Amino acid sequence: LNQRAMEEARERQSRMTKPPGSLGVLEEVSIQLAGLAGECPAPIPEPASVAVFAADHGVHAQGVTPWPQEVTAQMVRNFLNGGAVVNAFATQLGAEVTVVDVGVIEDLSPVPGLLPRKVARGTADMTQGPAMSRIEAEYAIEAGIEVARDLVAAGNRCLLTGDMGIANTTASAALISAFTGRDAAEVTGRGTGIDDAMYAHKVSVVRTALQVNQVDPADPIGVLAAVGGLEHAALAGFILGAASLRVPVILDGVIAGAAALAAVALAPDARLACIAGHRSSEPGHAVVLEHLGLRPLVDLDLRLGEGSGALLALPLVQSAARALKDVATFDSAHVSQRD
């Protein structure tokens, strides 16, 4: 981050016609945006695009969710038809939606808005061995980097993470446990909604996957390959790509959070481009946010994924930038300062 631009932003916040500090967390966001842009005020982070990375999970076979696996592909078609929550929110909030197939089992017909980047037809079952090979993880990371690069080349000034993959909260829990050292029970949640028996089973599946694979958090690609999903690897690449281009990336929920742990393990400075869009009701997400030192902008018990929580934060981020850019100073507006 550009320290001079951040210092300018901090100083400008103190001269704007408002009590110092009265914009709370949004002042910090505006300073981060200035640091990323290398200028103060930072440009408004628009246009914005949410990339929804979709993939299937071999661990679905372990019965960790009541949703059939084909729902991944069905929801991808729903995204492409504009029928999902991510579409509704993007319409309302002024963002584009791009769907990226990095590992859906089914073949998906080529249509506008779908980027075919299938690395594999889903992952393998991580309770039986690694979810994917190291080279597959690297391909997926690369796909994510390229999507970020292409979206920024197309003019986007803010990227948002989205995801779709039935059973991907299970892989997220394994990743979070691997990267933070927290116990599986602390970071496993009820995902899209499961009963007590299935929840207990889900925790044991996460624990088994970590025992079978013996991951080393100092080898982030190895961790992703062992217990991650293809969308997690791609999202890690997406975050790295945004950060390398100094474009802010608004993270959605627990899946993006798990991917951010991998991205930050690969390149610690990637964290500086990240804005936590929201806190989901998944317990592992709170662990991620604490681990990364990120404060979520929205906290409304969402647990949907798709990028919905990141999208809700977009107008808050844009408003933070707008205030820094447009608000008059005490001098320019002839407003008296406090005694």
Add this chain to the structure above:
Amino acid sequence: LNQRAMEEARERQSRMTKPPGSLGVLEEVSIQLAGLAGECPAPIPEPASVAVFAADHGVHAQGVTPWPQEVTAQMVRNFLNGGAVVNAFATQLGAEVTVVDVGVIEDLSPVPGLLPRKVARGTADMTQGPAMSRIEAEYAIEAGIEVARDLVAAGNRCLLTGDMGIANTTASAALISAFTGRDAAEVTGRGTGIDDAMYAHKVSVVRTALQVNQVDPADPIGVLAAVGGLEHAALAGFILGAASLRVPVILDGVIAGAAALAAVALAPDARLACIAGHRSSEPGHAVVLEHLGLRPLVDLDLRLGEGSGALLALPLVQSAARALKDVATFDSAHVSQRD
């Protein structure tokens, strides 16, 4: 609220292509909007207008804030010139700003965007007796009702509260203590930022005002007249006006909250039209939200007023309505349901 429309919204939320409940608080908001509109899905609450009610406070003479009293009028001019945070946020988020002078001491030149509804040149010092007469409080309430009515007649489908008045967190604390029975120390905050000595003094000023005036919470107009501000009375009317027209009203921070207590004391059903835009860092605001049973949508340590916190919630409210309106159902999108 229309129970049938709410039931339809609840049922529709369960058929939308997302896990049931996964939109968290926004599902409740969409149901409230359907109940207010009397139809499901409710129309998107746009266009939206924020009304910034401005007034001065006699209690300023007691030294409860480091800001000079003339800042009220200076900030009104800043609003009218588009230089304040409320303008920046409104620009970014697609809302209009109307400034209403209900009690600024200075004469303000007539300009577009300023509604002259001056009831008095500020209130009297509530530590010496009532802040205003009962008839002044009634005039200010009426002015607020009329602003709501006029904004809705102009086509607005969502109203937001805004306020400007140096020293108005002191009056807010007195109102909140009067309506909730909580001690002055629990509901008095540091407003725009004061030191420990001034804070202790502010608490004692609030306590004195309540002792001098001996208010009866069963007489809300009497409470407003005794320890309120003209903008509090007008905001109470604004909330009542919005509620009577069944238009959602997004509340800003502690000043709007204090006014909402008065509005709900006058007409309990007014609460049903209220959406808590945010939780400010003022301790009295949390007391208000708890008392009214409202969950704030944004919680980012803002303590600015002007309507800034209400504006930040606007896209969240609109997105809640957009999802209810646009998202496909499992049947229509051919997505499998959970087992």
